Amino acid sequence: MDEMSHVLILGGTTEARRLAEALAEAPYGTFRVTTSLAGRVARPVLPPGEVRIGGFGGADGLARWLYEHRVDALIDATHPFAGTISFNAAHAAARAHVPLLALRRPSWVPADGDDWHPVGSLDEAAAALPALGRRVFLTTGRMALAAFARVDAWFLVRSVDAPEPPYPDRMETLLDRGPFTLDGERELLRRHRIDVVVTKDSGGAATAPKLTAAREAGLPVVVVRRPPVPEGVAVAATVAEAVAWLGDRGQRP
Numbered sequence: 001m002d003e004m005s006h007v008l009i010l011g012g013t014t015e016a017r018r019l020a021e022a023l024a025e026a027p028y029g030t031f032r033v034t035t036s037l038a039g040r041v042a043r044p045v046l047p048p049g050e051v052r053i054g055g056f057g058g059a060d061g062l063a064r065w066l067y068e069h070r071v072d073a074l075i076d077a078t079h080p081f082a083g084t085i086s087f088n089a090a091h092a093a094a095r096a097h098v099p100l101l102a103l104r105r106p107s108w109v110p111a112d113g114d115d116w117h118p119v120g121s122l123d124e125a126a127a128a129l130p131a132l133g134r135r136v137f138l139t140t141g142r143m144a145l146a147a148f149a150r151v152d153a154w155f156l157v158r159s160v161d162a163p164e165p166p167y168p169d170r171m172e173t174l175l176d177r178g179p180f181t182l183d184g185e186r187e188l189l190r191r192h193r194i195d196v197v198v199t200k201d202s203g204g205a206a207t208a209p210k211l212t213a214a215r216e217a218g219l220p221v222v223v224v225r226r227p228p229v230p231e232g233v234a235v236a237a238t239v240a241e242a243v244a245w246l247g248d249r250g251q252r253p
Contacts, residue, residue, distance in 0.1 A: 004032050005072040007246065008065075010089060011035040011047065014206060015103050016077035019239045020047035023246075031246070034069070038078075038085070062092035071096070073249055075242060076233075077103040080226040081200050090230035099249055102229045103242045105203040108211065115220045122147035125198050125222045129153055132220045133196030137189065139210065140200050140224065148198075156192050178206035185213035198222045 007023060009016050016035060023031040033049035036056075056062040066074065076089045086102065093100035110116045117132065119125045122140060126147045129136060136155045138148060142163035148155065149166040157163060158174040172192075188194070189210075197214045199207075201223050214221050229235055236242040 005030065005246075005249075006032045006034065006070055007073050007075060008069070008071045009033065009035045009047075010074070010076045010078050010085060011037055012044070012082070013077055013079055013105075014204065015105060015239055016075075017045060017047040019075065019077060019103065019242055020049050022239055022243055024048040034071075038082075056088070056092075059088040059091035059095070062088055063095040066092060066096040066098050071098055073246055074098050074100045075103055075246075076100065077242075080104055080107075080202055081224075083227040086227075086233075087230050090233050100233055101242060101245050102233050102235045103239070104229060104235055104237065106237050107201050107203050107226065108208065108223070111215065113215045114211070115215075115218070117220055117222045119222060119224055122224060125224050126151050128222050129196060129198070132222065133194075135193050135195045137192070137194040137197045137210070139207065140198060144200075156188075156194065180207060180209050182209040182212055185209045186216065189213050189217055189219070194219065196220050196222065198224075200224045201226045 009020055011017065020033050020035050023033045035047045035049060035051050037044055037051065037053045038055065039053045056065050074089060074093050076086050078085050089100060117128055119128055122144050129151050134153045136153050138155045138157045142159035142161055145157065145163050145167035148168050151168060154170045155168045156172050156174060158176055160177050162175060163173060197210060197219055199210065199221060211221060234245065236245055
């Protein structure tokens, strides 16, 4: 890549922000960094560099943006469950002939004593609940509540922004942003008399303490499996690996 290579980061995660920070600190002014945010969070923590907010208009719109803004490398550092944008990124990168990397934090791995119930979708998670509990700690995000709207249970829903209907009739909302502590998660489960936890396999340390707290309390955890990275897309598990990948493309900070 040439001097001041333009890197577009599809962001919204802690890893995306840390990657933008790492590239902003590159010693030779190597990278021009643009981070794209979907705009679903009202007050996002903004990374260094240029920031754009909003969609591209599908794969064609993203491909056009890559070409018009002379992007040298595209890094998909979106949430592991942001499947649509990841597939749009794969198609757009191929059309624009721009190298693409998916930055994905590793999946969670069950430990001894965990009572996990893996499922393939939110609908499957909702169907599993009647046999597991009636007081549910639901941590799948505010955009994923429709699947649970007709479940006969009480829900504690934690999200960054307030959810919009459809959502369960019996629900308490807890507006909060990670990282969360183990002591805090223990107290939350105890105070709300939670008997089952539902989560997506988001990975990472910021929200993992709920899994430890559930294990200690002997609670079942319904874990929604993440969708696969599009076929043929290179994957990095850490920010350091992503920086090294950029270096292998021609510029090493």
